[in-house]
Amino acid sequence: MVFKMMAAFRTPRKLNRSFAVSLMLFALLALFGAFMALPLIYAVNNAFKPLDELFIFPPRFLVVNPTLENFYDLFALMGNSWVPLSRYIANTLLITIVGTAGHILLASAAAYPLAKYRFYGSSALFSIVVLSLMFSPHVTAIPNYMVMSWLGWINTHASIIIPSLAFPLGLFLMKQFMEQIPDALLEAAKIDGASEYRIYWSIVMPNVKPAWLTLMILQFPMLWGSDGGSFIYSENLKTLHYALGQITLGGIARAGVGAAVALILMIVPITLFVISQSSVMQTMATSGMKD
């Protein structure tokens, strides 16, 4: 009896590790943190290096005399190109915004019935979605091209946007997150006479805002980094990523501009993640797979 009480007093205490182990774990984290961060820090530094620092020997990691020269060069270069830079930016924005917003809308509309109701085919459909998480889109690349050409979507933005609307990961995460919406809330709305569509739009959607942001952070970098692949060949339909890739192919003469390009391409998705991090973590907490 006394022992039990003593144990009860002790329990709130966390199990402590020794100082040596803590130090070791900290060192491990710092070491690998550096491994993860250095290439990105390097990318930032490179973008601000003047040309003579880019080709210094032995190579130097950090910038000494930062300059915006590379960015001026980039805009000058893009202003002179055959298709204006604004066109590439518009294409990328169109693909990214329509693709991301549409994905969130469609995936949540499909996730709501799957999360909250049982009906014919619901569990079968969800298992197919889970199964499709287990293989990469490469498997379907060839038949996809045939389906595209059959639909007449080759060389249109639809060929990039439409398939991305139905990526399985978004539906999966959305469904798992929606399961925690209390049933009582939906029941109350039903008693008040709201239709299923009304419930979806006015009750479910506002309650899954963290999941919107999560789907965005997963979808956005993919579309932002899309270069059109084999589906788009008209120059005026190509994306920013493709245009910037062409610049870096310019080799040594374009090394500075290339570094500026790399910075622009990576800064946008990372900024989005910084903004949405806490919502993303909330969604991920429900991401588990139950067998």
Next chain:
Amino acid sequence: MQTETNANPAKDAIRPMRQSRLARIGKELNRSKHYYLLMSPYMIIFFLFTVIPVALSLGLSFFYFNMLEFPRFVGWQNYSRLFLNDDIFMIALKNTLMFAVITGPISYFACFVFAWIINELSPKARAFMTLIFYAPSISGNVFFIWLIFFSGDSYGYLNGFLMKTGFLLEPIQWLLDEKYILPIVMIVQLWLSLGTSFLAFIAGLQTIDKTLIEAGAVDGIKNRWQELWFITLPSMRPQLMFGAVMQITASFAVADISIALAGFPSVNYAAHTVVTHLMDFGTIRFEMGYASAIATVLFFLMIGSNKLTQKVLRKVGE
């Protein structure tokens, strides 16, 4: 006698039941028509670009098809050629399995270990470290920075460093030497593999019921390792399952990094994977039937190893 009289009324009783069951299905479908309607936009696209293509790919793998002539049925010929007469496929398969066996599990454990350590930090530090570890996986094609790092001339950082410190006299062509290509692609693949599953693990660790840990202490859990095995891991088994699927699928699908770093095709196919082999036949040689056979093999490889891993993970903490 008695059974006969009993059998007939029973039959009559069953028949209307059956009809009403059909009617019930109809009613049920009607009742849930709103759900089908809500799901339809997503599901139509999903079937059109994921489910049907898998079936098409499976079917096409038994045909000879070059996009110009009408497909010609060849039976198992594509598969026999793939496994018996295609040495490069064997290299690709070997490399892909290397990725699956080495980078898959390492990245999975790395995701968990770093999530575990990061979880102990204060909220601000946790958010910062999460960003550092997660950033490479969303920063797009920035992995070409590694091209400069591993560049073959003395301007490359690795060569520059090793020559300055005296380990090397001459620069090494890191990305053109068969010996180094595959390990380098693996390192870069690991660098950007702390993605969705890493986030899922951190989130999973944060939602573990604190009372469970206290109860565990009462029940005689003595150290961190016991806590990890008996409480932490079983509590986040769903996240572990999810993370495994993400990491396995990614490790079988290595292609872009290999192409960006080692070229396409890489020197002596040293970094050739099943996916780059698929691209070779699908987008360059236009042997669509053969490419579909490769895609089908890849499909079953991915599904098979996912299912196997899930079976193993179910045993965690038992």
